Amino acid sequence: MLSQTLFSERRFLSQKIRDVVNAIPAAFFVKDRHSKIILMNQACEEQWGLAFDDVYGTDASQFFPPEQMQWFLEKDREVFAGGQQIDFEENFWNEKRKENRIGHTVKKPIYDSDGKPLYLVGITIDITECKQASERLRASDEKLRSLFELAPVGIALNDMQGRFIEFNDAFQRICDYPRDELRALDYWALTPREYGEHEALQLKSLAETGCYGPYEKEYIRRDGSRVPVRLNGVQVQGTDGQPCIWSIVENITEHRRIEESMKLASLIYQSSSEGIMVTDELNRIVDVNPAFTRITGYELAEIKGRNPRLMQSGMHSTEFYQQFWNAIHGRGSWQGEIWDRRKDGQLMAKWVNVSVIRSEDGKIYRYVAQFSDITEKKRMDELIWRQANFDQLTDLPNRRLFRDRLEQEIKKANRTGMPLALLFIDLDHFKEINDTLGHDKGDILLTEASQRIRRWVRETDTLARLGGDEFTVVIPDFGNTATIERIAQHIIQELNAPFSLGSEQGRISASIGITIYPADADTLEDLLKQADRAMYLAKMRGRNCYAYYSETPHAASGAAAGE
Structure with missing residues (x-):
């Protein structure tokens, strides 16, 4: 049977404390006063x-070479005798590999409440490979200095009255107390009073289950400020039979900040007046916000995965x-106007911003499209x-658009070398219609x-109204003057026919001036x-005819058209 001492130690080695120490990435071991x-x-x-299980309760001398065991025990005695932390390099045998390894070891005493050495805590970093390169050695040394405190999170050992038996540098940084001052305090000195009820629940859990947490609260720091922390802990029992509590303490200030940022981002996402759509790396819809549904008519359930x-x-x-995707994959973003259809089939104009979100390895993780409905605009x-x-x-195009199109046609004529014709049409006797009817x-x-x-x-021509009773026709690429004259003659004939004006009839004619660019x-x-002068020339000839600006070589044809 196990002795009472071994039984107490076995309780000390509950699964919960094993979970705590197993979280430490470096080799971690604890010895009693007898090594x-x-x-x-x-x-x-x-x-x-x-x-x-093979070495528990022994000094493991049956597994290590005698010269190594002599070294281990000598260092243990040095720690217990000196009462101080020591660190050194040492060789140790790896039974599984059947080879010697090199380790950098830190050994440190843990005191009981009376200040007597209670345990020896050791941390060993295997630096065998690191010894082969000075750069890696420096990195390992740096890592050792950070790991000798057991973990990057705060770890504290308290007795059941809340007094600190031991704590690491990370815990000290969280509390912001000098080590000597912190050692003189207890757990309750760091806890705001309003957490009393919550603390009682955690103590109840500790008594019933042997553990507490995860539990979020605040610590009061030395300057009176507060720091949010998350705690997990287990109750263990030492070889002296006295219970104590191991606690892992995380500073969650950054976590809270990120959490608040995420809440804010979620609030913006949900309340944004702009539609937002998130798709995965294969451009399948992952999520949409309420504005997306309001604008497009689509619910997420209808289109998720599509x-x-x-x-x-x-x-x-x-x-x-193609240009859209080239920009997104090339620059990581695109913005512009897109016409889509709502769920009911109506056309919708959107101003869209698309961005790419990449994972740490550089691969596309998400596409985010943010858009506003600009249909009404x-x-x-x-x-x-x-x-x-x-x-x-x-x-019809007005004077402004007419001038713009004429300017474009002139530029085109200059490029192609093809002439263009301009017709000025004035309605004869229109003023009489206005005055009488x-x-x-x-x-x-x-x-x-x-x-x-x-x-x-023709479809390629431009018909415009300049105002009043004046119209113009721009005729590009007309081939020969016969085409121009045929168009002018047909217009004159069309306008000669009577106009039905309700119960009245009206009759007019047209005078057309023709000019050719660049002749x-x-x-x-x-x-x-x-063109304007040519139109007045047609009026001088008696109206109801067309006339060219240049009397040669078109004078005869122009006069004939008016007959």
């Missing part, structure tokens, strides 16, 4: 090549989407543009006249002036 091994973690088992192309309008070419822009560029009565009848006649002229204008003029302004 008997009472605790070691999995990293230590791997480093020595020994199972804990490709966003289900919303495509068909208005964009394959080349458009596009409609308003289109309305404003049409009002600025089209005649409201006839829906009224402006509303005149508007009806102007609308009908524009439709009659349109019948003889008659080589600038836009000159071309307009010559």
Whole structure:
């Protein structure tokens, strides 16, 4: 049977404390005052090549060479006698590998409440490979200095009255007390009073289950400020039979900050007036926000896992989407205007920003598309543009758009070497219609006249109303003057026919001036002036005819057309 001491030590080695020490990445072991091994973690088992059950309660002399055991025990005595931490390099035998290894070891005493050495805690870093390169050695040395405190998180050992028996540097940093001052305090000195009820629950859990946590609270630091922490702990019993508590303490200030940032990001995501869509690396929909549903009509459940192309309008070419993806994969982002369709099939204009989120290895993790509905804005822009560029009565291009198109056609003519013709059309006797029948009848006649002229204008030509009763036709690439004359003759004939103006009839004729670019003029302004003069020439000839600006070689044909 195990002695009472071994039984107490076995309780000390409960699974819960094993879980704590097994979290330490370095080889960690604890010996009693007689150098008997009472605790070691999995990293230590791997480093020595020994199972804990095989060495528990012994000094492990049966597994290590005599010269190594002599060294180990000598160092143990040095720690217990000197009462101070020592660190050194040593050789140790790995039973599993059947080879000697080199370790950098830290041994440190743990005192009981009376200040007597109670245990020896050792940490060993295997530096065999590190010894082969000075750079790796320095890195290991740096790692050793950080790991000798057992872990990057705070670890503290308290008695049941809350007094600190031991703690590491990480714990000291969390509390922000000098080591001597912290050692004189107890657990309750660091705990704000408002946590009393919560503390009672944790103590109850400790009494019933032997552990407590995870438990979030705050510590009062030396300057009076507070630091949020997360605690986990286990109750263990030492060889002296006195219970104590091992606690792992994490500073969760950064965690809280990130958590708050995530809450804020989630709030922005959920309340944003812009639609947001997240897709995976294969462009399958992962998530959408409420604004997305409001704008498009699609619920997440309907489209999750599907490709966003289900919303495509068909208005964009394959080349458009190729450029879209080239920009995203090349620059990591794209922004621009896209026409899609809502769930009900209605067209929708969106201003979209797409960004790529990559994982740490550089691979695409997510695509995030953020967009606003600009459909109404596009409609308003289109309305404003049409009002600025089209005649409201006839829906023909107005003077402004006419000049712009004429300028483009002149540039095209300069590139291709093909001439263009400009026709100025003035409605004869229109003023009489307005004066006798009224402006509303005149508007009806102007609308009908524009439709009659349109019948003889090619799709490549531009028909515009300059204002009043004046119209123009820009005819590019006309081939020969016969084409121009045929168009002019048909327009004159169309406008000679009576106009039905409600209960009245109206009759007008047309005078047309024709000028050719670049034969008659080589600038836009000159071309307009010559066309206007040609139109007045047609009026001087008796109206109801067309006339060229240049009397040669077109004078005869121009006169004949008016007959």
